[in-house]
Amino acid sequence: MSASEVPLQHAAWIWLKQNAHIPNQYACFRKKFNLSHVAENASADISADSNFILYVNGIEVACGQFSDYPEQKTFTRLLISEFLHTGDNVICILAYYRGQDSNEYRKGLPGLAFELKCDDAIIATDTTWKAVQHPAFTSGITPRVTRQMAFTACFDARLSAPWTEAGYTDDSWPSAAPAWGEDFSPEIVERPVPLLEIQPETPARLVMQGNICRGREGGSFVETMSLSYLLNLPQESVFTIPSAHKTQECASDLLRTPDDRWLTLPPADTGDGRFLILDLGREEVGLLSLHVDAPAGTVMDIAHGEHLDDGRVRMYVGGRNFADRYICREGINRFVLPFRRLGARYIEVHFTEFSRPVRINYIGLKPTILNVAETGRFQSSDRLADMEYNIARRTLRLCMHEHYEDCPWREQALYAFDSRNQALYGYYAFGNYDFAAASFNLLGRGIRDDGLLEMCAPARIPITIPIFSLVWITALAEHWLHSGSSRLFDTYSSQIEFMLKKACANPHAPTGLYATPQGEHIWNFYEWMDGLSTMSEEGRLDAPYNLFLHESLGSFAWMLEESGRDASAVHARREELGKSIFKAFWNREKKALSTYLKNGVQTHYSDLTQVLALHERILPPDAAKMAAETLQHRSLYPVTLSSTLYKLRALMQNQGARAFMDDEIHTNWGKMLVSGATSFWETIQGGDDFDGAGSLCHGWSALPAFYLGAYALGIFPLEPGFRKFLVKPYPGRLYHAEGTVPTPHGGISISWQRAEEGLSVAMEGPDSLSPVTEPLPEAPIARLTWNGRRLL
Numbered sequence: 001m002s003a004s005e006v007p008l009q010h011a012a013w014i015w016l017k018q019n020a021h022i023p024n025q026y027a028c029f030r031k032k033f034n035l036s037h038v039a040e041n042a043s044a045d046i047s048a049d050s051n052f053i054l055y056v057n058g059i060e061v062a063c064g065q066f067s068d069y070p071e072q073k074t075f076t077r078l079l080i081s082e083f084l085h086t087g088d089n090v091i092c093i094l095a096y097y098r099g100q101d102s103n104e105y106r107k108g109l110p111g112l113a114f115e116l117k118c119d120d121a122i123i124a125t126d127t128t129w130k131a132v133q134h135p136a137f138t139s140g141i142t143p144r145v146t147r148q149m150a151f152t153a154c155f156d157a158r159l160s161a162p163w164t165e166a167g168y169t170d171d172s173w174p175s176a177a178p179a180w181g182e183d184f185s186p187e188i189v190e191r192p193v194p195l196l197e198i199q200p201e202t203p204a205r206l207v208m209q210g211n212i213c214r215g216r217e218g219g220s221f222v223e224t225m226s227l228s229y230l231l232n233l234p235q236e237s238v239f240t241i242p243s244a245h246k247t248q249e250c251a252s253d254l255l256r257t258p259d260d261r262w263l264t265l266p267p268a269d270t271g272d273g274r275f276l277i278l279d280l281g282r283e284e285v286g287l288l289s290l291h292v293d294a295p296a297g298t299v300m301d302i303a304h305g306e307h308l309d310d311g312r313v314r315m316y317v318g319g320r321n322f323a324d325r326y327i328c329r330e331g332i333n334r335f336v337l338p339f340r341r342l343g344a345r346y347i348e349v350h351f352t353e354f355s356r357p358v359r360i361n362y363i364g365l366k367p368t369i370l371n372v373a374e375t376g377r378f379q380s381s382d383r384l385a386d387m388e389y390n391i392a393r394r395t396l397r398l399c400m401h402e403h404y405e406d407c408p409w410r411e412q413a414l415y416a417f418d419s420r421n422q423a424l425y426g427y428y429a430f431g432n433y434d435f436a437a438a439s440f441n442l443l444g445r446g447i448r449d450d451g452l453l454e455m456c457a458p459a460r461i462p463i464t465i466p467i468f469s470l471v472w473i474t475a476l477a478e479h480w481l482h483s484g485s486s487r488l489f490d491t492y493s494s495q496i497e498f499m500l501k502k503a504c505a506n507p508h509a510p511t512g513l514y515a516t517p518q519g520e521h522i523w524n525f526y527e528w529m530d531g532l533s534t535m536s537e538e539g540r541l542d543a544p545y546n547l548f549l550h551e552s553l554g555s556f557a558w559m560l561e562e563s564g565r566d567a568s569a570v571h572a573r574r575e576e577l578g579k580s581i582f583k584a585f586w587n588r589e590k591k592a593l594s595t596y597l598k599n600g601v602q603t604h605y606s607d608l609t610q611v612l613a614l615h616e617r618i619l620p621p622d623a624a625k626m627a628a629e630t631l632q633h634r635s636l637y638p639v640t641l642s643s644t645l646y647k648l649r650a651l652m653q654n655q656g657a658r659a660f661m662d663d664e665i666h667t668n669w670g671k672m673l674v675s676g677a678t679s680f681w682e683t684i685q686g687g688d689d690f691d692g693a694g695s696l697c698h699g700w701s702a703l704p705a706f707y708l709g710a711y712a713l714g715i716f717p718l719e720p721g722f723r724k725f726l727v728k729p730y731p732g733r734l735y736h737a738e739g740t741v742p743t744p745h746g747g748i749s750i751s752w753q754r755a756e757e758g759l760s761v762a763m764e765g766p767d768s769l770s771p772v773t774e775p776l777p778e779a780p781i782a783r784l785t786w787n788g789r790r791l792l
Contacts, residue, residue: 007045007075007188011124013111013179015097016131021110023099023141024151026134028163029112030170031091033123038084042118047075047188049108050098051339055164056083056091063198063338066191067402067414069445069458070108074191084118091116091123092164094134096339100141103148103413103456104405111179130173136160143220146320148411148456150340152221157329158296192438196368196401201289203256204278204347204364208312209238211271212350221301222323225350226316230275238274240264240357258291258362266357273352277313278363282678283345283697285398285408286365288324288337293359296330299352302363304344306409306696307687313348317693320410328354341368341401343408343697345678370400375747376429378708378739385712385734388669388704393429395679396422399699400432403439403457407682407695413456416443416468420475421645422699424482428709429702431742433483440479443472444492450517451502465525466517467545469499470552477555480562484721484744489559496556503549504573508541511597512580516545528683529637531595531604541597543585547612550577554616562720578618585609586619591626592636606637607647614650628654640683641668641701648703652711652730655777662732669704680704708739713750715741718772722748727773727784729759745769758782761792 016027046054046062049070053063061083066074097110116123133139138154145152162168208230215227235241241263255263255278268274288302303315303323315322322344326335342365349363378389399405404419405412423436446454448464453472455464473496476488489496506515516524522536526544553574560567585593587602593609594602610627613619619627628651630636639647648665651657668684675686679697683689687696710716714729722743729752731737738751748765758780763771764787773792775781784792 007077007190008047008113008115008124010122011045011113011115012126013113014125014127014129014131014176015110015112015179016133017174017177021097021099022139023097025097025099025110025139026137027095027097027110027112028132028134029093029095029125029176030130030163030173031123031125031128032088033091033121034088035084035086035118035121037086037119038081039119040081041079042081042084042116044078044080044114044116045075046078046093046114047073048095048112049073049110050105051096052112053094053338054078054091054114055093056080057085057089058092058165059083062195064195064402066193067104067442067458069106071186072189072445073186074189075113076191076195080116081118088166090166094164094338098150100151101460102144102150103411103459103461105150106458106460109180109184125176127175127177129176130170131176132173143222143321145322145340146410148413152321152324153337153340154221154325154327155335155337156327157333157335158327160329192441193402193435194371197371198287199367199369201258201362201364201366202280202284202286204280204362206235206255206276207279207308208232208275208277209235210275211268212273212275212352214272214352220321220323221325222303222316222321225301225303225323225348228272228275228350230312231271238265240266255360255362262293262359262361264357264359265351267354273350273354275348275350277308278347278349279308280345280347280364283343283398284365284367285341285343285369285401286367288342289366290326290333290335290363291361292328292333292363293331293361294328294333295354295356295358296328298328298354298358299350300326300328301350301352302326303348304342304346305348306343306345307692308346309687313346314687314692315348318691320693322409336366341408341412343398343410343412345696368401369397370435372397372400372430372432372435374429375431375742376705376709376740378713378737380708380712380737381735382733384666384670384673385704385708387673388666389708391673391677391680392425392702392705395697395702396426396429396699396705398679398697400426400435403442404699406700407698409697410693410695413459414439414442415456416453416472416475417465417642418700419443420471420478421642422702423475424478424645425702425706427482428741429705431744433479433485433744436479437483437485437488440472440475440488441491444488444495447495447499451499452517455523463521463523465523466503467526467548470503470548473499473552474555477559480559480720481717482722484723486559486563486720489563493559493563500553500556503552511541511584512576513541513546513584513597514549514577516540516542527606527608527637527643528640528689529606529608531637532606532608539599541584543581543593543595543597543609544612546577546581547609547616547618550574550581550616550618551612553577578616581613582618582620582623586623588623588626591630593627604637607631607639608637608643610636611639611643611647611650614653615646624654628657632657632660641681641698641703644668644703645706648707648711658730658776658778659732662730665704665707666733708737709741712737713739713741714752715748715750717743721745722769724770724772727761727763727771727781728776729761729779729781730776731759731779743769755782761785763787
């Protein structure tokens with residue numbers, strides 16, 4: 001890297017002059033400067049803890065700090081010549097400091113660094129910049145949306161000023177101060193994923209309106225809203241519709257998108273205000289956007305959620321706070337809530353404290369998306385299967401931003417278990433190898449002294465889940481297999497060795513098994529099912545933990561061999577562990593393995609243990625047959641959507657169980673679609689699960705993208721990067737199917753059709769790839785072509 005390319009070389013980290021760090025702080029920074037000319041390649045580097053919006057001469061140019069660690073800050077490089085001009089210019093930056101650990105943020109020090117290079121001119125952050133706390137945002141501790149997420153927001157537009165405009169006078173602002181001392185100097189690296197795209201407002205449909213009666217002010221905006229009684233009224237009793245629109249449009253039509261149409265909301269004759277509920281039509285993730293004309297002091301309490309089952313938006317669930325407040329200035333109010341994405345389908349707004357009519361142009365979301373190409377494709381004779389693929393792909397997209405997110409409504413956190421599923425499914429929908437690597441790298445940097453990863457990343461959380469660390473190892477192997485890149489293993493091979501050494505440090509000599517890590521902060525989560533989510537329990541041996549360990553040992557051995565290293569010791573340990581698991585947990589009478597061994601007694605029986613054992617192939621043939629039959633009897637605690645991947649891989653090995661598995665997938669995921677799902681749920685119980693907090697958009701449930709690409713189309717990588725790939729279609733209920741499976745070398749397109757003599761398969765793809773056929777007995781391949789050449 002040349003000297004001119006070194007990021008933030010001349011920039012000082014700055015913040016406000018203040019005696020103490022303030023969590024949830026919004027800060028405004030300005031710098032005026034003069035340019036004699038504008039270079040074509042003028043660029044700017046920017047980094048912040050925790051987030052930023054950059055304005056150049058009054059125009060918003062970019063926003064969004066990558067989710068990083070305090071000791072390794074990412075910068076964003078931007079080309080900004082088009083926003084500059086000769087003469088006077090001004091840079092304005094709204095910076096935000098989170099300042100409190102959560103599941104998706106690790107606390108650092110507040111700071112902003114910026115550097116503009118325009119030929120010889122360099123404009124960089126230093127103490128000559130002007131800086132003030134934003135007067136309209138409430139800074140400091142406010143209720144958090146959830147314990148996993150950020151703070152709720154309050155914005156009083158009456159206190160705001162046009163500080164981002166070039167002509168604004170900042171003479172009264174104090175100068176910025178150094179953000180921290182010389183004893184702290186973070187590593188600076190480029191953000192590993194593109195900036196998110198903020199799209200135009202999504203259409204919103206009015207579905208409910210009326211008056212509210214406030215019970216009392218609660219301790220949070222959402223509590224106040226939830227204590228308010230709603231009186232649903234007809235649209236004509238609530239709104240004044242302009243005469244120009246009365247003959248052709250109803251109130252709902254006037255609010256769909258921002259345009260020149262306004263809906264008038266007069267003050268209520270009775271009660272304490274008005275409410276309205278908007279439906280975005282499907283699950284969306286984005287920034288809250290509003291455009292209203294209101295009297296000064298009008299209070300808009302705005303809740304968001306995924307559920308409308310209760311006759312209103314489900315906003316206050318188990319202490320969670322899905323609501324923010326906006327207080328209007330006099331006249332036109334245009335506002336986009338920065339820095340925090342909302343995952344929602346429904347918006348509920350309470351209007352209070354207004355004495356003249358409020359005119360509403362739009363309230364809803366500006367979708368915030370990662371621009372990832374949908375290079376995977378699937379189409380078949382079954383419309384339901386096609387819908388399953390498309391909704392799975394959309395579910396994945398809704399859970400991909402700076403990193404994978406488990407669910408956009410309730411947590412927005414990166415978990416190893418969830419992201420392993422999301423990455424694997426996404427390989428078949430997008431070929432999203434770089435994005436997956438960025439997420440796995442974030443997780444890997446969260447290593448602890450006990451050999452476990454933080455439960456989320458980047459985060460600092462007291463509790464962790466041991467099997468998530470083990471699954472991360474397998475995720476790295478799957479990434480290498482699909483992407484063809486060994487870079488994650490090259491980075492983390494020593495760490496993996498350390499993690500597995502810690503995991504195997506305390507063998508239980510009588511059984512040859514390994515006890516789970518112990519401690520009050522160890523959560524032995526395996527499934528959202530009775531008996532499969534417990535805290536650390538001394539003296540108990542867990543079959544799932546040992547099976548996940550068995551899987552991770554196999555993944556490590558494979559990566560060692562692919563890198564040309566000896567894996568014999570790892571293979572030997574894995575083989576012995578497999579024998580020990582079978583000996584300790586197999587119950588021939590029950591035709592299943594127990595989940596636990598307590599004081600030598602087998603207890604608890606679950607599908608999860610059976611599918612893990614089948615997947616890992618530790619059972620002798622007769623036991624494997626019995627376990628597969630037991631699974632088809634549905635007599636044990638079932639797997640949920642999160643672990644159906646293991647059930648799929650286990651039963652698709654068994655000719656007698658493949659039709660059963662195919663039916664189960666289409667039944668469970670079809671049930672969600674028939675119920676009106678626009679994204680796939682966290683569990684099959686939907687919103688009713690977790691005491692009403694069940695997520696209706698969860699990345700770990702996007703299994704159909706993988707199933708239909710890997711099994712129905714029948715394309716699996718055999719060697720890294722699909723250098724050799726397996727062709728093994730399973731038609732199930734389908735008569736024909738076609739699609740594309742992404743690879744790092746280009747897509748493999750496949751089309752097959754049932755015929756009396758077998759499947760007729762045609763494939764095209766990069767010549768550097770080699771197909772290997774292995775037809776299933778129930779789906780023989782009668783004819784197969786590859787790039788026009790007949791192979792069968």
